Amino acid sequence: MKEQIKQMIEAADTIIIHRHERPDPDALGSQFGLQLTLQHQFPSKTVLTAGEMATSLSFMGELDQVDDELYKEALVVILDTANQARIDGKVAMTGKDVIKIDHHPDEDPYAPVQLVDTTMSSTSELLVHLLNEWGYEIPTSAAIQFYAGIVGDTGRFQFRGTTKRTFEVAAQLIDAGIDTDWLYRNMYETELAALHLQGYVLQHIQLTDQGVGYVVLTQDTLKQFGATVEQASLLVNSFAGLKGMKCWALFLETDTEVRVRIRSKGPVINEVAKEFNGGGHPMASGATIGQLSEVERVIRRLDEVAANFQF
Known part of the structure; x- marks a missing residue:
C-alpha cells in the first residue's frame, strides 16, 4: 500500500490535500507538512491545501483557494480524518483518485486507497515515517509543521500514544533546524479572555461518583467572557489533573x-x-448533541464506562 501511494503521488501533476473540519494542530500540521515536502521534492507539481482555517492556528500557514474544476484530474489526499462526514470540503471525494492517510480507528473506509496506522501518535508522525521510507527530504518549513502536529496530538508528549518512535521522529524534526520557541509561543500563548474563561471552567467542574468530570459552557457564558467556541474547546485538558477523575467531557x-x-x-x-x-x-x-438537555445522557453513558474501570 505504501508503495502504491508513492507511485500515485509521483504520477500526479496536481495534488490536493484535505483534512477534517474544525482542524487541530495535527490536521493542519500534517496537511501543510505534506504540501511543503512534496513541493520541495517535486517543484513542477501543483500541490494545494484545501479547507477552512482555524483562527487560533492561523500562524501555521495559509490555505489555498481551490477551484472545484481542478478535482477532475487531481489526486486528493485526505489526512487525519476518520469519517467521510468530517472531511472539510465534500468536493474532496470527486477527485480523480482519492487516498486516505490517518491514525484514527478505520471505522469508515471511504477512500479506495488507504493507509491507516493506529499505533502512531498522530498523522504527522505517520507521515514522517512514510516520507523517510520513501527517501523524501523533509525541509525545515515542513518539519516545524509535523512537529506542531505531534506536539498537539500528544499533549506535549504527555498522552498515552507517545512512544519511543514519537521521540525519535521529534528528534529528527528538531535536527532539521526548527524554531521550537516560536512554535510553543504561538501554540500556547493565551488571550486574556480565554484565561478568564479557564478560571470559570476550573470553578465549575462537576465530578460524578463514578469519576466522570464535566463542565458545560453555554453561549451566554462564552459571550460573558468574550471567548469563542474555538478558544473554549482548547480548555478540555485544563482540568485533566483532577484527582479521582477517570474521564471527562467539555460541553460547548x-x-x-x-x-x-x-x-x-x-x-x-x-x-x-x-x-x-x-x-x-x-x-x-x-x-455532537442537539441541545443541552442531552448532556445528562452523555454523562450517564460515561458513568457506565467509568464504573467498569479501575486504576
Whole structure:
C-alpha cells in the first residue's frame, strides 16, 4: 500500500490535500507538512491545501483557494480524518483518485486507497515515517509543521500514544533546524479572555461518583467572557489533573448544536462518542448533541464506562 501511494503521488501533476473540519494542530500540521515536502521534492507539481482555517492556528500557514474544476484530474489526499462526514470540503471525494492517510480507528473506509496506522501518535508522525521510507527530504518549513502536529496530538508528549518512535521522529524534526520557541509561543500563548474563561471552567467542574468530570459552557457564558467556541474547546485538558477523575467531557453550546470534547485516563470512550454522532481515539474523542438537555445522557453513558474501570 505504501508503495502504491508513492507511485500515485509521483504520477500526479496536481495534488490536493484535505483534512477534517474544525482542524487541530495535527490536521493542519500534517496537511501543510505534506504540501511543503512534496513541493520541495517535486517543484513542477501543483500541490494545494484545501479547507477552512482555524483562527487560533492561523500562524501555521495559509490555505489555498481551490477551484472545484481542478478535482477532475487531481489526486486528493485526505489526512487525519476518520469519517467521510468530517472531511472539510465534500468536493474532496470527486477527485480523480482519492487516498486516505490517518491514525484514527478505520471505522469508515471511504477512500479506495488507504493507509491507516493506529499505533502512531498522530498523522504527522505517520507521515514522517512514510516520507523517510520513501527517501523524501523533509525541509525545515515542513518539519516545524509535523512537529506542531505531534506536539498537539500528544499533549506535549504527555498522552498515552507517545512512544519511543514519537521521540525519535521529534528528534529528527528538531535536527532539521526548527524554531521550537516560536512554535510553543504561538501554540500556547493565551488571550486574556480565554484565561478568564479557564478560571470559570476550573470553578465549575462537576465530578460524578463514578469519576466522570464535566463542565458545560453555554453561549451566554462564552459571550460573558468574550471567548469563542474555538478558544473554549482548547480548555478540555485544563482540568485533566483532577484527582479521582477517570474521564471527562467539555460541553460547548453553539447556535445550532452542542459540541462535546471527551478525554480519558483509562476508560475507552470512543464507543460512547460514536453513540452521539462522533468518534475518535479510545482516550480522546469528540461528539455532537442537539441541545443541552442531552448532556445528562452523555454523562450517564460515561458513568457506565467509568464504573467498569479501575486504576
